[in-house]
Amino acid sequence: MKTTLDISGKAFSLRRYPIQKNDTLQAWDAADEYLIEQLEQAELPAGSHLLVLNDGFGAISCWAAEKGYHVTAASDSHLAQISADANLSKNNLNSVNFISSLEPLPNDADIIVMKLPKYTRFLVWQLQQISQYSRIGVQVIAGAKTKDIHTSTLKLFEKHIGTTHTSLAKKKARLIFCLKEKQLGSAPVETTSFDVTDYQMTLQNHANVFSSESLDIAAYLMLKHIPSNEDFKHIIDLGCGNGVLSVEAARRNPQAKVTAVDESHMAVASASANLLKHGITAGRFDCRVNDCLNGFEPNSADLVLCNPPFHQLNTVTDHIAWQMFCDARRVLGPNGRIVVIGNRHLGYHAKLKRLFGNAQVIASDRKFVIVEAYKQPDSKGMR
Ligand SMILES: C[S@@+](CC[C@H](N)C(=O)[O-])C[C@H]1O[C@@H](n2cnc3c(N)ncnc32)[C@H](O)[C@@H]1O
Structure with a gap:
């Protein structure tokens, strides 16, 4: 190179x-x-x-x-x-x-x-x-x-x-x-929205948000499999986009705080607006512009939800997904769980197994698999 x-x-x-x-x-x-x-x-x-x-x-x-x-x-x-x-x-x-x-x-x-x-x-x-x-x-x-x-x-x-x-x-x-010959008089409309009727959501999307005009089909499949557990105190939505997974995770786990992370400023602004709009109070969530979980404390989360990117600009790559999985392993506490969705051919099951020492497919369809893995209590945080 x-x-x-x-x-x-x-x-x-x-x-x-x-x-x-x-x-x-x-x-x-x-x-x-x-x-x-x-x-x-x-x-x-x-x-x-x-x-x-x-x-x-x-x-x-x-x-x-x-x-x-x-x-x-x-x-x-x-x-x-x-x-x-x-x-x-x-x-x-x-x-x-x-x-x-x-x-x-x-x-x-x-x-x-x-x-x-x-x-x-x-x-x-x-x-x-x-x-x-x-x-x-x-x-x-x-x-x-x-x-x-x-x-x-x-x-x-x-x-x-x-x-x-x-x-x-x-x-x-x-x-x-x-x-430049034309002058726009008034500010353009900042967001557009679409409904996810099965989940009673109306999602606002700034212009550069992933899948900003309709719900991503992987995200739709993932919604059904977001776990609910009264022991979850901190849930991270890693690569949150418009925050659709954060909203559902916060609803299913009313005792938990949710951190929604994305490297896109517009994604983070959309996620924040969507959490508020769906009744999640400001004290229960934090939406942050960040590179994966860089700077997050080890052992500070119980659940990481992740629908990872497989592009960087116009290049197909899985290096960001891998960085997300490594970061999640470091940031999860003992017995903490990661739930990931991806295209079958991306082989996330094997990757998570390699990293966590365990991985189970919890749902799948023709195109996607949802895999979960647990952080073993004796594993050391690493990146
Ligand atoms: C496939 S989209 C998923 C969005 C949303 N969670 C959903 O399910 O619709 C992946 C997201 O990861 C974000 N992303 C890409 N690289 C990232 C990085 N290094 N750190 C954090 N987020 C990143 C993208 O901006 C994008 O919003």
Whole structure:
């Protein structure tokens, strides 16, 4: 795996953080390189303010910081921010101004650089934010894999921002150039909702939440198998998304406190809103933006519920799921339980068995299995 990005006569050492053993995933892609080359050619005056949206692991922020530009990096991802910060520091560059996807965009950017996000709903939200906050005449340059830029994508830029055209493809990446001509008068609607009638839930979802327009089928299957036990004092919903599992866990275990954790700011805001909306009082839950259970006390939870991610940005990977399982083992108390749902082919049963020394399939259908494992009382916490 390459860890040095050589571009425009400079070399940047870039990794995805937190660093994994045997990591094979590069921390930048061809669209990052194309964007940086384009920005080099633009020869922006020293001190220009770059607004960078969705920088994957900090490649664009590092390049811009090295040029001495003033950088605001807006992202929904805590991991993206951790990575950018670590990469800036590794390259002896000053940190940049990080803002979350829930904060207003600055109105004085001289140019806006965007990596296209995965979800169209989030793209629309960000285009509306640009339309609402940035000044008329500012240029927006977005980059992505060619296969992810469709005519419909360009129409969204035209609709919300202004005149749009694209570049030629280069190493299977393309750029979108757009001039800010339109001004959104009022703030866009922040959340949309859907009902889960079997469970009397109406779930609010910010734009970048996983499965934000209907309930994930794995989550639906998992709902039925959330355990109830009067000895549970602390339940963790690891990778909580909109908090659907947290709501049901809190209902079934009225004596327990629930911690809902996600690396997405919008997921955590949605989970918090959904717990409150379904009658769970604020003192009973804590919703946190975090990388897995990093920083959680060992032996501090009785139950971990987990519907893990199997992607990081556009790459299929199970390293986050594995980190979640290792963290859960450390944070669970003796006899504490983890309940995980996943596609059959992901082999979570074998992984949990390896880690916990036991694992049982408690439910399954054609596509998914639900596996539970217990922390043996004599096992030592480890990561
Ligand atoms: C498959 S979704 C499950 C969401 C929700 N629990 C459900 O069942 O609908 C996985 C979630 O894990 C979150 N996630 C990904 N990487 C994470 C990390 N390093 N730490 C915490 N959460 C993470 C994603 O943002 C996503 O919301």
